[in-house]
Amino acid sequence: MSDFPVKEYTFTIHVPDADLDLLQRKLDSTRLPDELELDGSQQWTYGTPLSSIKRLVARWRDGYDWRKSEAEINKLPMYTRDISVDNFGTLNIHYVHQRSNVLDAIPLLFVHGWPGHFLEVRKLLPLLTEESADHPSFHVVAVSLPGYAFSEAPTKPGFGAPQFAEVFNKLMISLGYEEYVYQGGDWAHVLGIRAANMYGGRHIKAWHTNCPITKPKLSTIIAHPSLIPRILAAPFVKDAREAYATSKRYLSLECAYMKEQETRPQTLGYSLADSPVGLLAWIYEKLVAWSDDYPWTDDEVLEWVSIYWFSRAGPAASLRIYYEMSHGGTGDFFHDTQWIPIPTGVSYFPGEIVRLPKSWTRLLGNVVYQVEHDQGGHFAAHEVPERLACDLRKMFGRGGPAFGVVPGRSGYSLKKN
Numbered sequence: 531m532s533d534f535p536v537k538e539y540t541f542t543i544h545v546p547d548a549d550l551d552l553l554q555r556k557l558d559s560t561r562l563p564d565e566l567e568l569d570g571s572q573q574w575t576y577g578t579p580l581s582s583i584k585r586l587v588a589r590w591r592d593g594y595d596w597r598k599s600e601a602e603i604n605k606l607p608m609y610t611r612d613i614s615v616d617n618f619g620t621l622n623i624h625y626v627h628q629r630s631n632v633l634d635a636i637p638l639l640f641v642h643g644w645p646g647h648f649l650e651v652r653k654l655l656p657l658l659t660e661e662s663a664d665h666p667s668f669h670v671v672a673v674s675l676p677g678y679a680f681s682e683a684p685t686k687p688g689f690g691a692p693q694f695a696e697v698f699n700k701l702m703i704s705l706g707y708e709e710y711v712y713q714g715g716d717w718a719h720v721l722g723i724r725a726a727n728m729y730g731g732r733h734i735k736a737w738h739t740n741c742p743i744t745k746p747k748l749s750t751i752i753a754h755p756s757l758i759p760r761i762l763a764a765p766f767v768k769d770a771r772e773a774y775a776t777s778k779r780y781l782s783l784e785c786a787y788m789k790e791q792e793t794r795p796q797t798l799g800y801s802l803a804d805s806p807v808g809l810l811a812w813i814y815e816k817l818v819a820w821s822d823d824y825p826w827t828d829d830e831v832l833e834w835v836s837i838y839w840f841s842r843a844g845p846a847a848s849l850r851i852y853y854e855m856s857h858g859g860t861g862d863f864f865h866d867t868q869w870i871p872i873p874t875g876v877s878y879f880p881g882e883i884v885r886l887p888k889s890w891t892r893l894l895g896n897v898v899y900q901v902e903h904d905q906g907g908h909f910a911a912h913e914v915p916e917r918l919a920c921d922l923r924k925m926f927g928r929g930g931p932a933f934g935v936v937p938g939r940s941g942y943s944l945k946k947n
């Protein structure tokens with residue numbers, strides 16, 4: 531058990547005054563680019579609109595109160611813990627750990643992606659830990675990926691999916707959760723596939739994704755020949771045609787950021803680390819484009835971006851996962867992943883940036899739960915937390931396909947004494 535340290539440190543955010551002063555000076559000296567004369571329908575076609583950035587910068591400089599946001603974030607039960615990673619030494623990992631008062635609540639690991647962070651779980655926490663005779667309750671752990679927010683970043687190249695999965699599993703075991711369930715989208719989906727491949731069955735008992743993408747593999751198709759008719763029929767199914775169109779649009783118009791982050795993250799990192807406005811424009815574009823008409827407030831956006839600006843390793847560290855997971859743009863994110871035999875749940879949200887035919891989802895794993903929503907986008911936990919929480923309750927609750935999957939934990943027992 532030496533690999534699973536028991537020492538947990540309470541964590542409180544307190545950005546030094548000097549860092550706040552530096553941010554203020556940079557905002558005061560901002561030099562903005564020009565912009566073409568565009569009408570409303572063209573406003574976003576060239577990228578983040580100048581009018582939006584002017585408004586947000588003015589608020590960041592003269593109205594937004596980081597100390598107020600900091601105090602609210604510090605109400606979350608945050609901790610850090612040293613986790614040893616094979617061949618990478620020890621990393622100090624930041625996480626939220628919200629326990630339920632329900633005696634046998636189900637341990638759930640929530641993982642974020644880019645440009646997200648641990649605050650995506652904030653609206654979910656009261657929903658998932660709620661005590662009820664009608665649905666299960668969860669002990670929720672929301673980890674900050676290494677290099678994100680207040681987790682230490684690896685300093686050597688090659689930190690990829692196996693290492694992220696190792697951090698996840700060691701963190702959960704160190705918290706006393708030998709068996710648990712997993713939820714995530716974006717990078718959390720891709721990393722979840724690897725984590726389920728490595729630790730599924732023994733530790734990860736089931737998982738749920740809100741970003742169901744996969745790469746069909748011949749070995750999977752051969753092993754599950756019943757899926758072949760669905761795959762062949764996909765081009766003739768309306769849902770599949772719509773999914774292809776959505777994904778095609780993303781690949782042609784929305785993923786230039788990915789190629790840069792896959793191939794030259796260091797070069798981009800200089801701009802994001804030095805310019806708060808550059809960082810704001812880079813992330814704000816994705817918050818708007820990838821959500822489903824979510825009504826972002828200016829302070830909400832600025833808090834989100836500030837987590838990156840004040841992050842422990844700096845915003846450049848968050849980009850490297852793209853390089854490591856694609857081997858510098860020469861491979862795909864799903865290499866070495868296999869079909870997942872543990873119970874798999876899927877939620878489809880209309881604003882998701884990449885959509886594949888639903889018939890392909892069963893190439894991902896043992897899909898036991900599927901639901902399609904009419905609202906919500908890429909940041910489902912933040913945009914529509916009630917819907918995501920409801921899906922998890924149904925999947926793991928009485929009568930659900932993954933009820934009792936974690937032995938001895940139904941999520942319905944009486945409160946702790």
